[in-house]
Amino acid sequence: MDQSVIVFCYRKIIDANSSSPWEKLVFDDSYLEFRMQFQNFNKERKCFTFAELIRQQADAERLHFLVSPSVSGYIQQLRGQIPDVVDVLGKQFLNFSRYRFELINSDIRHAQGHQVAINFYSSSMNWYHTIGNTLLLSEDSAESTDEDSAIQTYLYQLQPFVSIHTLKLNP
Amino acid sequence: MERKNFLRSLMVGAVSSTVIWEACKKDTADVVSTETASGSGGGSGSSTCTVTPTETEGPFPTKIPSGYVRSDITDGRSGYKMTAKLTIANVNNNCAALTGVIVDVWHCDAEGNYSEYGGSGMQSTNYQSVHFLRGRQVTDANGLVTFTSIFPGWYNGRATHIHVHVYNAGGTSLKVTQIAFPEGSGSAVAIVNGYNKGMSGYTYNANDNVFSDDTTKLELATVTGSIAAGFDLSIRINVAG
Numbered sequence: 001m002d003q004s005v006i007v008f009c010y011r012k013i014i015d016a017n018s019s020s021p022w023e024k025l026v027f028d029d030s031y032l033e034f035r036m037q038f039q040n041f042n043k044e045r046k047c048f049t050f051a052e053l054i055r056q057q058a059d060a061e062r063l064h065f066l067v068s069p070s071v072s073g074y075i076q077q078l079r080g081q082i083p084d085v086v087d088v089l090g091k092q093f094l095n096f097s098r099y100r101f102e103l104i105n106s107d108i109r110h111a112q113g114h115q116v117a118i119n120f121y122s123s124s125m126n127w128y129h130t131i132g133n134t135l136l137l138s139e140d141s142a143e144s145t146d147e148d149s150a151i152q153t154y155l156y157q158l159q160p161f162v163s164i165h166t167l168k169l170n171p
Numbered sequence: 172m173e174r175k176n177f178l179r180s181l182m183v184g185a186v187s188s189t190v191i192w193e194a195c196k197k198d199t200a201d202v203v204s205t206e207t208a209s210g211s212g213g214g215s216g217s218s219t220c221t222v223t224p225t226e227t228e229g230p231f232p233t234k235i236p237s238g239y240v241r242s243d244i245t246d247g248r249s250g251y252k253m254t255a256k257l258t259i260a261n262v263n264n265n266c267a268a269l270t271g272v273i274v275d276v277w278h279c280d281a282e283g284n285y286s287e288y289g290g291s292g293m294q295s296t297n298y299q300s301v302h303f304l305r306g307r308q309v310t311d312a313n314g315l316v317t318f319t320s321i322f323p324g325w326y327n328g329r330a331t332h333i334h335v336h337v338y339n340a341g342g343t344s345l346k347v348t349q350i351a352f353p354e355g356s357g358s359a360v361a362i363v364n365g366y367n368k369g370m371s372g373y374t375y376n377a378n379d380n381v382f383s384d385d386t387t388k389l390e391l392a393t394v395t396g397s398i399a400a401g402f403d404l405s406i407r408i409n410v411a412g
Binding site: 022025029035036 | 222223225226231232233234235236237238239273275301302305336338342343344347
């Protein structure tokens with residue numbers, strides 16, 4: 001059967017408007033870590049925002065990496081399941097083992113200026129057909145469990161901040 | 172009428188403050204580009220027409236310390252074991268021990284490399300492994316923090332060193348400094364001999380652009396031990412707490 005193998009990327013934005021307990025913990029702890037790490041670069045204390053700092057010194061791009069341990073424990077709480085992304089049944093179905101933390105904006109003067117993203121990269125999924133506006137998918141590792149060699153599939157409608165990150169045609 | 176005027180003045184205030192905020196924000200947008208998004212992501216909170224999650228709520232998340240908080244920062248990097256004991260003292264209180272302050276340390280591995288991104292932009296979940304030789308502890312009642320690590324290697328242009336950042340409990344910087352190592356015959360630096368690299372081209376403290384002006388040796392640690400038994404580093408760092 002013709003199929004492509006795809007990897008989804010979900011870019012979850014977390015900012016001062018985020019409301020779930022998990023998002024608030026990520027927001028608060030990444031903001032504290034940002035303010036702490038910021039001081040390693042802002043030695044002359046002239047900058048207030050992440051944008052100002054990376055304009056002054058490109059090396060400050062390392063802050064993405066340096067702030068990321070503040071959220072690594074929260075990522076583990078997700079137990080390998082990409083949040084927010086659900087199939088047409090309303091259930092989470094994408095697993096991840098890779099992610100990347102990203103500072104979007106931040107301001108040491110007020111938390112309202114703090115905005116981060118966590119990019120979740122799904123495990124490989126088989127994409128068989130597009131039915132209406134949904135994708136017919138199965139896990140790349142899925143194996144049939146019955147005599148008809150039927151495998152578990154999912155119907156998924158692409159949503160904002162979800163993209164197809166990689167594609168492998170007709171393996 | 173008075174109420175109406177009052178409301179109008181409020182509105183003017185609100186608009187002008189928005190303009191100021193937007194003006195600051197524009198700078199941000201220029202550099203970080205169009206990636207700035209509003210709202211709380213593409214999940215169920217977005218206004219677009221997608222299926223709402225319909226399943227049992229997961230476990231209530233609990234607060235977890237930063238991944239930096241650990242005493243052993245080795246992360247499997249090979250090298251000679253080193254135990255570093257840092258005592259933080261307060262110059263504003265006759266150099267009494269400073270309790271409850273946050274101490275970050277980081278240093279390079281045996282080859283002289285710091286932990287960095289792998290380069291692909293796609294990061295595996297095991298963040299500890301890419302944050303090797305970085306750690307955080309909070310000082311105890313004696314102002315002491317202890318880290319287990321490896322003896323640092325060296326790289327061009329710098330003497331052997333450990334970076335230290337001391338913060339108060341609220342995360343405000345009290346001190347950014349570096350720890351220097353004793354040199355000369357019988358010193359740990361001489362014994363380790365730059366691991367596989369040797370000492371050809373090594374920058375000694377006297378020529379190091381960070382340590383050369385430390386004439387009172389305040390940044391110089393005491394380092395004892397051996398390759399077999401491991402090395403013990405100790406230093407007192409004075410900050411204005």
